[in-house]
Amino acid sequence: xxxHPVSRRDFLRRTAATxxxxxxxxxxxxxxxxxxVVVVGGGFAGASCARALKRIDPRITVTLVEANAxxxxxPLSNAVIAGLRDLPAQQFDYKRFAxxRITVTLxxxxxxxxxxxxxxxxxxxxxxxxxxxLAPGIEIRWDALPGYTEAAAERxxxxxxxxxxxxxxxxxxxxxxxxxxxxxxxxxxxxRCPPGPYERASLIAHFLKTRKPKSKLIVLDAKDAFSKxxxxxxxxxxxxxxxxxxxxxxxxxxxxxxxPKTNTLTTEFGIHKAAVANVIxxxxxxRIAELAGVADKSGWCPIDPVTFESKLRPNxxxxxxxxxAGAMPKSAFAANSQAKVCAAxxxxxxxxxxxxxxxxxxxCYSLVAPDYGISVAGVYEPRGGLLADxxxxxGVSPANASPDVRTLEANFANGWFTAITGEVFG
Amino acid sequence: xxxxxxxxxxxxxxxxxxxxSAIDVAPAGAAACSGCHPVSRxxxxxxxxxxxxxxxxxxxxxxxxxxxQRPGTVMxxxxxxxxxxxxxxxxxxxAAQKD
Numbered sequence: 001x002x003x004h005p006v007s008r009r010d011f012l013r014r015t016a017a018t019x020x021x022x023x024x025x026x027x028x029x030x031x032x033x034x035x036x037v038v039v040v041g042g043g044f045a046g047a048s049c050a051r052a053l054k055r056i057d058p059r060i061t062v063t064l065v066e067a068n069a070x071x072x073x074x075p076l077s078n079a080v081i082a083g084l085r086d087l088p089a090q091q092f093d094y095k096r097f098a099x100x101r102i103t104v105t106l107x108x109x110x111x112x113x114x115x116x117x118x119x120x121x122x123x124x125x126x127x128x129x130x131x132x133x134l135a136p137g138i139e140i141r142w143d144a145l146p147g148y149t150e151a152a153a154e155r156x157x158x159x160x161x162x163x164x165x166x167x168x169x170x171x172x173x174x175x176x177x178x179x180x181x182x183x184x185x186x187x188x189x190x191x192r193c194p195p196g197p198y199e200r201a202s203l204i205a206h207f208l209k210t211r212k213p214k215s216k217l218i219v220l221d222a223k224d225a226f227s228k229x230x231x232x233x234x235x236x237x238x239x240x241x242x243x244x245x246x247x248x249x250x251x252x253x254x255x256x257x258x259x260p261k262t263n264t265l266t267t268e269f270g271i272h273k274a275a276v277a278n279v280i281x282x283x284x285x286x287r288i289a290e291l292a293g294v295a296d297k298s299g300w301c302p303i304d305p306v307t308f309e310s311k312l313r314p315n316x317x318x319x320x321x322x323x324x325a326g327a328m329p330k331s332a333f334a335a336n337s338q339a340k341v342c343a344a345x346x347x348x349x350x351x352x353x354x355x356x357x358x359x360x361x362x363x364c365y366s367l368v369a370p371d372y373g374i375s376v377a378g379v380y381e382p383r384g385g386l387l388a389d390x391x392x393x394x395g396v397s398p399a400n401a402s403p404d405v406r407t408l409e410a411n412f413a414n415g416w417f418t419a420i421t422g423e424v425f426g
Numbered sequence: 427x428x429x430x431x432x433x434x435x436x437x438x439x440x441x442x443x444x445x446x447s448a449i450d451v452a453p454a455g456a457a458a459c460s461g462c463h464p465v466s467r468x469x470x471x472x473x474x475x476x477x478x479x480x481x482x483x484x485x486x487x488x489x490x491x492x493x494x495q496r497p498g499t500v501m502x503x504x505x506x507x508x509x510x511x512x513x514x515x516x517x518x519x520x521a522a523q524k525d
Contacts, residue, residue, distance in 0.1 A: 336461050340452070344451035351447075351449050356454060361455065379507025390506075393503060394504070411472055415462070415472040416473075419464045419469055426466070426469065
């Protein structure tokens with residue numbers, strides 16, 4: 001971020017921001033704000049949106065509501081699980097947001113009154129908005145897999161929201177005896193980070209190969225196909241032969257129940273007793289989405305592909321993993337891309353203008369080994385009320401790429417993380 | 427000058443110059459680039475910063491990625507999603523941005 005000398009415009013913006021913060025309701029002072037936007041959720045989607053709004057129009061009053069002072073990023077957290085990276089490298093805070101005059105409110109949002117246009121915080125405070133952005137990410141569906149409760153997750157981590165769960169899985173792998181059986185379960189679509197379970201399987205296999213070579217990994221999958229499948233399966237054959245066994249849906253891979261007491265996962269075809277179990281359970285949009293009435297029966301949030309405004313409630317926009325974004329996957333890159341489009345649309349809407357037709361991009365890198373990266377990319381545009389693939393664009397890394405290209409993509413995976421977190425939190 | 431008078435002056439100025447839009451947003455597709463290409467040169471990444479870059483260089487690079495003339499990892503796949511006009515508009519917008 002570049003600092004500019006204080007101009008009259010800046011002075012004016014500050015006066016407006018101060019007036020809004022202090023709640024001065026006199027029309028003369030309230031006028032300079034270009035509208036009030038509350039953003040709930042400080043992950044890649046919400047934090048990107050709050051900052052993009054201020055970059056586009058500093059007169060907009062922006063409040064970011066987030067329950068935690070520290071954000072722990074999911075991308076690259078599989079490398080933390082495999083002992084290749086430490087958790088603090090995943091962690092960011094909101095200290096830089098004040099310089100942009102974004103008000104960061106560290107409190108859980110517990111409700112939304114869509115008619116009164118207020119967000120309700122856990123201490124009873126009500127934040128008024130002209131437009132609300134919900135970026136709550138995902139929550140685990142504790143009702144979806146028999147036996148898998150919050151207590152069970154302390155024994156059989158999901159590690160699908162980064163932080164303590166990430167470290168729990170890492171510690172279990174570290175303390176496992178050589179020769180132990182690691183069992184992972186992957187959910188049916190849709191879920192956060194489609195290639196994530198397979199990157200995780202790869203890096204756990206790398207950990208086992210280098211540290212506990214007598215061990216084995218079974219991936220029980222509720223699907224018959226997955227993201228970058230050909231690339232992953234080829235890489236596993238090359239790097240981890242006889243170490244990873246992938247059990248698709250059609251071969252009995254769908255987990256029907258788990259038992260934390262015995263650390264077992266049950267499928268229609270049998271029972272798997274694990275030394276370490278990683279249950280990537282079914283998911284839905286974070287709870288505030290349901291409370292605000294923007295989640296449908298699927299548990300996710302239908303949106304307009306131009307503005308990201310909810311199709312269920314006016315003036316509420318949903319971005320990131322919680323949204324039903326058509327062909328766009330639930331990824332950090334997609335969340336950031338959507339956040340910036342949503343911010344531009346909000347600025348236009350608040351100014352009484354028509355938002356532009358957007359084009360969005362996604363790029364997802366996966367590490368198959370520390371020096372072996374693969375990617376998928378896509379370009380998207382609104383079509384038929386959804387975000388659709390731009391035909392002829394996108395796709396995955398070539399099947400026959402050289403080792404140099406795999407190394408380059410592994411470097412790019414790390415470089416991408418630096419660039420995006422620099423934009424969002426730096 | 428009092429802020430309210432200053433604002434009024436700004437409003438009059440904007441109206442008198444007939445600005446099409448009060449809101450300057452990135453053209454379609456441009457905002458997504460900073461998912462990888464750093465918004466500031468202070469961020470160390472392997473990706474070329476686009477901010478303040480010569481627009482012709484950007485246009486040439488993307489067109490060559492698109493045609494396969496220039497080898498890429500993901501840019502060859504992404505460039506295929508953009509028309510010449512879109513590429514030119516994005517390049518001009520980045521060229522005008524300041525770090």
